[in-house]
Amino acid sequence: MYDYLIVGGGSAGCVLAARLSEDPDVRVALLEAGEADRSALIHCPAGIALMARTGQANWAFETVAQSGLDGRAGYQPRGKVLGGSSSINAMIYIRGQREDYDAWAAAGNPGWGWADVLPYFKRSEHNERGADAWHGAAGPLNVMDLPEPNPWSRRFIEAGRQAGFAENRDFNGEHQEGVGMYQVTHRGGERFSAAKAYLTPALDRPNLDVVTGAQVLKVVLEGCRATGVELLQGGTRRVLAARREVILSAGALQSPQLLLLSGIGPGAELQALGVPVVHDLPGVGRHLHDHPDVVLLVDAPGAKETVGVSAGGALRVLAGVQQWRSRRRGLLTTNFAESGAFLRTRADEMRPDVQLHFVIGKLVDHGRSTVWGHGWSAHVCVLRPQSRGRVTLRAADPLAPPRIDPGFLDHPDDLRRLMDGVRLTQRILAQPALAGGGRPSASGLDDTALEHWVRQHADTIYHPVGSCRMGPGRGDVVDAELRVKGIQGLRVADASIMPSIVSGNTNAPTLMIGEKAADLVRRAAALV
Incomplete structure (x- = not known):
């Protein structure tokens, strides 16, 4: 018997497990389907390249x-390991724009405006630059500048300046717009995931159990109250009980899946699959959305400092392996997407509507395919897409993957902004600072041909949100306290609760959600 069962050992789940177990009078269990984060490929920042290929x-x-x-x-990669997607991502620390959170509050979610969430970002953060009005320096999550950035990352920033864009030295400061270096969740030459930041320091607590290799199959309900979970571990089904709450932190693809498997969701759809309906909640799995993204490639045979597949490149990597193993320095401390930009595609835009990630190598197929030679790549993504999709069940089998339909580019505005972003990025890549490279992908195409190229090459940049949307309406799943509507003792706390996607990478906002959720849970317990 536990007080709190947390389902999912990803970013928000690690935060909740650490924060709730600070109270020695409660018992907490964190349940993760994957294993512990022991692999060197996780801890070595550049290990993401091999993890993409192996599916680890x-x-x-x-x-x-x-x-x-x-x-x-x-393709929809999601972390299956302690730390979740923070253990396999590119480690970029971005919060989004203040308008994103003020829009959440304006949509009927009190306590979620920018002024409300900024303290939680600061509480989470230990920024090596130090504390100021925008940053914390006493939190568990280490945030830092890359100590040895690739020279081509700096050249990208100069190219942005040559194209007429201002340099921004802090994308998480007073304003987001401009070109600059990304800060990363590293420490001492290693990835600093949510597991490292929050969970590892808490593992010795006698009131916290971290259970790995445990896939939760459904929430156990007595009437309309959550009392525990059923899980599969080592081929054996078990039931764990929760005195106070079950908290789903399985992410935007699997938190709604678990609600549906538990009989919470659109009643007619569940009945058609043979799932007994406990509570007809039509919004479960709806409103899924993600940043649509397309990657431009540039071939640059003379750019030997980039990470490329060549004889010289292999020697540099071998030297980098030794340097990282001995001193945690050198080439393998890169996150590959070291610099980027937040830009307006048109002059009448009030704020940045596209984000760029400049990659110091030629990236195709999410890094799963080999491209010979040297060069660079540039991701272009639409920050506030209008397209909406859904997560549903393929079958009543809890071991079947969810049916995922993000509805990419279903809305014409998303396609228009992505095409505008491609042309803008091509202009940056053509600047003198990046001389020595060939023409970027899709150069010289008219609108019809560019539309076809975008549809043939776009995909996710790994930021699914919204499938357990927070709000006061009938189509929403959780309220502003993150409580599942119509069910007692059950919350959702992860990126699935976002009413609308933030303007940037979603890991830091998910950690913030975990921090705020911990306060909501503790406040509720104090009122009992």
């Missing part, structure tokens, strides 16, 4: 065929 620590889901992508299925 990754659910590696796929979407259904996307009409907006000319019928292609998309």
Whole structure:
């Protein structure tokens, strides 16, 4: 018997497990389907390149065929390991824009405006630059500047300046717009995931159990109250009980899946699959959305400092392995997407509507395919897409993957902004600071040809949100306290609760959600 059962050992789950177990009078269990984060590929920042190829620590889901992508299925990697996707991502620390959170509050979610959430970002953060009005320096999550950035990352920033854009030295400061270096969740030359930041320091607490290799199959309900979970571990089904609450932190693809498997969701759809309906909640799995993204490649044979597949490149990597093993320095401390930009595609935009990630190598197929030679890549993503999709069940089998339909590029505004972003990025890549490279992908195409190229190459940049949307309406799943509507003792705390996606990478906001959720849970317990 536990007081709190937390389902999912990802970013928000690690925060909740650490924060709730600070009270020695409560018992907490964190349940993770994956294993412990022991792999060197996780801890070495550049290990993401090999993890992409091996599928290690990754659910590696796929979407259904996307009409907006000319019928292609998309790739949906999600972390299956302690730390969740913070253990397999590119480690970029971005919060988004203040307007994102003020929009959440304006949509009927009191306590979620920018002024409300900024203290939680600061509480989470230990920024090596020090504390100021925007940053914390006493939190568990280490945030830092890359100590040895690749020279081509700096050249990208100069190219942005040559194209007429201002340099921004802090994308998480007073304003987001501009070109600059990303800060990363590293420490001492290693990845600093949510597991390292929050969970590892708490593992010795006698009131915290971390259970790995445990796939939760459903929430156990007595009437309309959550009393525990059923899980599968080592081939054996078990039931764990919760005195106070069950908290789903399984992410935007699997938190709604678990609600549906538990009989909470659109009643007619559940009945059609043979799932007994406990509570007809039509919004479960709806409103899924993600940042649509496309990658431009540039071939640059003379850019030997980039990470490329060549004889010289292999020697540099071998030297980097030794340097990282001995001193945690050198080439393998890169996160590959070292610099980037937040830009407005048109002059009448009030704030940045696209984000760029400049990659110091030629990236295709999410890093799963080999491209010979040297060069660089540039991700272009739409920050506030209008397209909406859904997560549903393929079957009543809890071990079947969820059916994922992000609806990529279903809304014409998303396609227009992505095409504008491609042309803007091509202009930056053509500047003198990046001389020595060939023409970027899709150069010289007219609108019709560019639209076809975008639909043939776009996919996710790994930021699914919104499928257990927070709000006061009938189509919403959780209230502003993150309580599942109509069910007692059950909350959702992860990126699935976002009413609308933030303007940037979603890991830091998910950690913030975990921090705020911990306060909401503790406040509720104090009122009992």
